[in-house]
Amino acid sequence: MKLIPIGFGSLVSSARIVAVVSPDSAPVKRVVQEAKETGRLVDASYGHKTRAVLVMDSGHVILSALETDKFEENQ
Numbered sequence: 001m002k003l004i005p006i007g008f009g010s011l012v013s014s015a016r017i018v019a020v021v022s023p024d025s026a027p028v029k030r031v032v033q034e035a036k037e038t039g040r041l042v043d044a045s046y047g048h049k050t051r052a053v054l055v056m057d058s059g060h061v062i063l064s065a066l067e068t069d070k071f072e073e074n075q
Helices: 026-038 068-073
Strands: 003-007 010-013 017-021 041-043 052-056 061-064
Touching: 003 061, 017 068, 026 041, 026 052, 026 061, 052 068
Parallel strands: 041 061
Antiparallel strands: 003 010, 017 052, 052 061
16 A cells, blocks of 8 residues: 655555546535535645645545645655
8 A cells, every 4th residue: 555645744545546636626616515515525734725636435535735746746
């Protein structure tokens, strides 16, 4: 199992990531809002601006302060 750093000491399993997307589009904002309403949102940005949204295979949505291209470098 390979762990990917998502910022501020937080790690996620690379095998569980379905998508890493930018938080700017309306569909992604809806996904984040739905996850928040259903209790599946994990805010790992620690109060910083969200720059990447990770969609996990469990249905959880993780907010990260790292840019989406940083995840490409960790592959």
